[in-house]
Amino acid sequence: MTDSMAHRGPDGSGVKVFDGEVPAGLGHRRLAIIDPSPAGAQPMSLADRWWITYNGELYNFRQLRADLERSGERFRTNCDTEVMLRLFALEGPAMLKKLNGIYAFAVWDDKERRLFLARDRLGVKPLYYVQRDRLFAFASELRALLPFVGRPTLDPTALADYLTFLWVPDPRTAFGEIAKLPPGHYAWVDGAALSVGRYWDLEFHPEERSEQEWIAEVTQCVTESIRRQMVSDVPLGSFLSGGVDSSAVVAAMASGGTPVQTYTVGFDEKDLRHDVVPDDLQYARRVGELFGTAYHEEIMRPNVLELLPKVVWHLEEPVADPAAISSYLICREAGKDMPVMLSGMGADEIFAGYPRYLAYRLSRRLDAVPAPMRRVAERLARPFAQPGRPGRLRAARRNLWKFLRAAGLPPAERYLSFASYYSRAELEAVLSPDLSRRIGDYDPFDLHRAYLGRGVDELDGLIYRDVKTYLPCLNLTYTDKMGMASSVEVRVPLLDDELVALSTRIPAALKLNGLRRKYVFKRSQEGLLPRDVVWRKKAGFTAPVRAWLEDDIAPLANDLLSHETISARGLVRPEEVSRMRSENSAGLADHSLRLYALISLELWLQTFVDRTWRFDDLESSRLKAHVAA
Numbered sequence: 001m002t003d004s005m006a007h008r009g010p011d012g013s014g015v016k017v018f019d020g021e022v023p024a025g026l027g028h029r030r031l032a033i034i035d036p037s038p039a040g041a042q043p044m045s046l047a048d049r050w051w052i053t054y055n056g057e058l059y060n061f062r063q064l065r066a067d068l069e070r071s072g073e074r075f076r077t078n079c080d081t082e083v084m085l086r087l088f089a090l091e092g093p094a095m096l097k098k099l100n101g102i103y104a105f106a107v108w109d110d111k112e113r114r115l116f117l118a119r120d121r122l123g124v125k126p127l128y129y130v131q132r133d134r135l136f137a138f139a140s141e142l143r144a145l146l147p148f149v150g151r152p153t154l155d156p157t158a159l160a161d162y163l164t165f166l167w168v169p170d171p172r173t174a175f176g177e178i179a180k181l182p183p184g185h186y187a188w189v190d191g192a193a194l195s196v197g198r199y200w201d202l203e204f205h206p207e208e209r210s211e212q213e214w215i216a217e218v219t220q221c222v223t224e225s226i227r228r229q230m231v232s233d234v235p236l237g238s239f240l241s242g243g244v245d246s247s248a249v250v251a252a253m254a255s256g257g258t259p260v261q262t263y264t265v266g267f268d269e270k271d272l273r274h275d276v277v278p279d280d281l282q283y284a285r286r287v288g289e290l291f292g293t294a295y296h297e298e299i300m301r302p303n304v305l306e307l308l309p310k311v312v313w314h315l316e317e318p319v320a321d322p323a324a325i326s327s328y329l330i331c332r333e334a335g336k337d338m339p340v341m342l343s344g345m346g347a348d349e350i351f352a353g354y355p356r357y358l359a360y361r362l363s364r365r366l367d368a369v370p371a372p373m374r375r376v377a378e379r380l381a382r383p384f385a386q387p388g389r390p391g392r393l394r395a396a397r398r399n400l401w402k403f404l405r406a407a408g409l410p411p412a413e414r415y416l417s418f419a420s421y422y423s424r425a426e427l428e429a430v431l432s433p434d435l436s437r438r439i440g441d442y443d444p445f446d447l448h449r450a451y452l453g454r455g456v457d458e459l460d461g462l463i464y465r466d467v468k469t470y471l472p473c474l475n476l477t478y479t480d481k482m483g484m485a486s487s488v489e490v491r492v493p494l495l496d497d498e499l500v501a502l503s504t505r506i507p508a509a510l511k512l513n514g515l516r517r518k519y520v521f522k523r524s525q526e527g528l529l530p531r532d533v534v535w536r537k538k539a540g541f542t543a544p545v546r547a548w549l550e551d552d553i554a555p556l557a558n559d560l561l562s563h564e565t566i567s568a569r570g571l572v573r574p575e576e577v578s579r580m581r582s583e584n585s586a587g588l589a590d591h592s593l594r595l596y597a598l599i600s601l602e603l604w605l606q607t608f609v610d611r612t613w614r615f616d617d618l619e620s621s622r623l624k625a626h627v628a629a
Contacts, residue, residue: 001137001144002027004618008055008140008484011036016043016051022113022191026106028053031489033234033340034061035079044081049111052085055140056103056125057491059228064098088116093186096199100228100497104140104181115189121200122346122495123170123183123472126480130178134192142178142316146613149177154609156438159571159601164420164427164444166320166597167474171196174317174604183472202467202500204455206507211520214506218524225496226252229342237261237338239330240293242283244522244534245344245353245494251528252493253342254291262293263334263341265300265326267544283533290530300329304552309603314485315478318604320597322543324478328485335486345479346495349471350503352459352511353518353538356418359403360462361512363414378407386588398590412452415462416445419470421594430576457508546592549584557581557595560602569602 002013009029017025028042034057043051058064061080068086069075075082080101087095088107093116102124107116117138119127129138130145137148146152155176158168170180181187184200226249230236238253240246240262253260264284281297288295304325311328312318334341348354366374382404386397406417417423424443428436451465476492483490493499503511506520513519522534549557559565561581566574577598580591 001139001615001618002029004144005029005139005141007487010487012041014042016045018051018108018110020113024108024113024115026051026053026108031339031487033057033232033489034081035077036233037077039077040079040081042081043108044077044085046082046085046089049109050085050089051108051110052081052088052105054081054084054103054105056101056105056120057229057231057489058084058099058101058103059231059496060098060100062231093118093197093199096186102491106138114191116186117181117189118186118199119181119183121184121497122467122476122500124476124480124492124495126477127181128173128178129181129187129194131192131194132177136189136192136194138181142173142175144618145178146175146608147615147618149175149613151612152177152609154571154605156435157442157444159435160427160431160439160442161444162318162320162601163430163594163597164422165470165474166421166593167470167477168317169447169469169473175608183468202454202464202504204457204460204464204504206456207505208507211510211523214510214520215523217502218506218520219527221499221502222248222494222521222524223252223255225499226342226493227256228498229491229493229496230256232340234339235261235337236340236342237263237334238342239334239344240264240284240287240295241344242280242285242287242533243344243536243538244518244525244529245347247283247287247344247529247533248347248521248525249342249344249493250287250291250293251525254293260291260293261338262288262295263330263338264288264295264297265330265333266297267300283536286530287533296333298329298333300326302329304548305556308553308556308600309607310485311482312600312603312607314481315604316481316608317477318597318601319474319478320593320600321474321478322545322548322593322596324482325543327478327482331483331486331488331490335488339487340489340491341483342491342493343479344494345475345492346471347518347521349463349466349475350495350500351518351521352463352508353521354466355399355517355538356415357459357462357512358515358517359399359418360411360415361459363403363406364411364458367411374407378404401590411458412449413445415452415465416448419448419466420445421597430572432570432573435571455508459508459512463511545596546590549592549595553599557599560599561595565602569605571601572598 006029009031011032012030015027026043043053045051058080061083065083073086096118103120104125104127105118126140127138128142128145130148132148137145139145153176155172155174158172158174161168168174170182173180185196185198187194187196238250238260240250250260250262266281307325311325315324381400384397384400402418406414409417448465451468452461454461454464479490510520525534561577563574566572566577580594583589584591
C-alpha cells in the first residue's frame with residue numbers, strides 16, 4: 001500500500017504492525033519538509049502507546065509546542081508530527097480546534113486498541129477508507145485500497161453527480177465500495193465499527209465596521225497567512241499566473257527580502273484560439289519583474305494524447321476539469337527543484353470571486369423587472385447566445401447562453417444551473433434507460449440545495465455551498481493529486497484557517513460590491529500590486545480543451561466516444577453523444593466540457609474498473625510501467 005504512494009513521499013517509508021485480538025497496521029511515505037532528519041520518520045510513537053501516521057503541515061506547530069513546553073512537555077524532535085501526536089495524547093479530539101494546517105492523519109491507541117482519523121477543515125489533504133468483511137482500511141489515495149475491493153464497481157448515483165458537476169461530492173467516491181472522510185470531520189474505528197463526527201463548520205457572523213477597517217484587517221491577515229505557510233526546512237516557491245491571487249502570494253513572500261522562485265506556464269496561440277482570454281503571461285512577467293523573483297516560464301506544447309491517461313491515473317477518480325492538466329504540467333516543472341509550492345487558490349470561494357456570483361446577483365435584480373419585459377429581452381438576446389466559431393465574442397456568447405438557460409428558474413435552481421453542466425431533464429436524456437432505472441429518483445442537486453440556505457445573506461449560502469462541495473471535491477482534489485504526482489506539496493495560504501475565519505465576519509456587500517467581485521480582497525492589495533493587476537478581468541486557471549478536442553485528442557475521442565464503445569459500456573445513450581459531438585463541431589453549441597467528461601470517464605473505467613486488483617499490482621515498478629503505457 002505504501003509503495004503504491006511512493007510519489008507522495010519519496011524521502012522514506014515506514015510500516016508498524018500491531019498484533020493482538022484487534023490487529024492493526026500503519027504505513028507511511030515521507031516527503032521530508034519539517035525536520036528532514038531521521039528523527040521525523042513515521043509511524044511515530046509516544047510512550048509506546050500512541051502511534052501516528054500523518055500527511056500535511058501544521059503551520060502553528062511552533063506556537064503549540066511552546067505552549068506544551070510551558071506546561072512541562074519535552075520534545076525529542078523538531079517536527080510538527082510530534083506536536084500533533086502529543087496534543088492528541090493529552091486532549092483527544094478536542095485538540096483539532098487548536099490546529100492551523102492541512103492534514104489527514106491517523107492515531108492508533110495500542111492500549112485501547114482503536115483508531116482515530118481526522119481531516120483538515122477545508123479538505124486540502126485527502127483521506128479515503130473502505131469497510132469490508134470486518135476489515136477497515138484507509139489511505140491518502142484510492143489506489144492503495146483497491147486490492148481490498150478486488151473488482152471495483154461504479155456507483156451509479158456518483159455518475160449522475162459527476163456528469164452534472166464534473167466531480168463527485170463527499171462522502172462518496174465514484175467507487176461504490178470506497179468513501180471519503182469529509183473535510184472538518186474525524187472518525188473513531190473501534191473493531192470494525194466506524195463512527196464519524198464533525199469538529200468544524202463554516203459559520204457566518206458578519207460585523208458592522210467601516211470599509212477601511214476591513215481593508216486594513218484583510219491586508220494584514222493575508223500577509224500573515226502567507227508568511228505563516230512559508231515554514232519549511234526545504235526549498236519553497238510559488239505559482240504565478242499574473243492574477244491578483246497568485247500575485248498577492250508572491251508580494252507577501254517577497255516582503256521577507258529573499259528572492260522568490262516563481263513558476264508560470266502558458267499555452268501557445270494555436271491552442272488558445274478557441275478560448276479568448278486575457279494574456280496571463282504579460283502580467284506574470286510584470287509581477288515577477290516588480291518583485292525581483294527568480295522567474296521560471298514555460299510555454300507548454302504538451303502531447304495531450306499521452307498526457308491525459310497519466311492525469312486520469314493520478315486523479316484516481318473521474319474529475320473532468322481540464323485545469324488538472326495545467327496543474328500537472330506546472331507541478332511537473334516546479335517539482336524539478338521545489339518540493340513545496342504556494343498557490344493562490346481559494347480566494348475566489350471565500351471572497352466571492354467567481355463570475356457566477358455576479359450572474360446570480362444580476363439575475364436577482366432582473367426579478368424586479370416586469371415579466372413581459374423580461375421575456376422580450378430574453379427573446380432578443382437568444383440569437384446571440386450561441387458559442388459559434390472561434391472568435392473574440394465566443395466566451396461572451398457562451399456566458400450569455402448559460403445566463404439565459406437559467407432564466408425563469410427559482411433563485412436556488414438558478415445558481416445551481418450556473419454551476420452545473422446538465423439540468424435534471426438533460427441528464428435524464430443522456431443516461432441510458434438501464435442506468436436511469438438504477439438511479440431512480442436520485443437528484444444530484446439535492447445535496448447542493450441543502451447548503452444554499454446558510455448564512456445571513458444569500459451570498460453566504462452560495463459561498464457555503466462552494467466551500468463544502470466545489471472547493472474540496474474539485475479544486476483541492478486535483479491540486480493535491482497533481483502536486484503529489486510530482487512529489488510536490490502544494491499549500492494554499494489564501495485558505496489559511498485565520499483568513500477563512502476573518503472572511504466569515506466580513507459583510508457580503510464587501511465581497512460582492514455592485515459589479516465588483518472579490519471587492520475587499522482586491523482593495524486590500526491595491527497598495528501592494530499594480531492597479532491593473534488587481535482589477536484585471538479574471539482569466540481563470542484552465543487548459544485549452546476546446547482546441548484539443550478538435551486536434552490533439554480527436555483520435556482518442558473518435559475511439560472512446562464511438563457508437564460501439566458507448567453502446568458496449570451502456571451508461572449513456574450513443575445517439576445523444578453523437579448529437580453533442582456534431583453540434584460542437586458545427587459551432588451550434590458548446591458541449592466541450594461534457595465531451596471531455598465522457599472521454600475522462602471512459603479512460604477511468606478502463607483504467608480502474610475493468611480489472612481485478614491484487615496487492616501484487618501495487619508494486620511501484622508495475623505502477624510506473626502502467627503509467628508509462
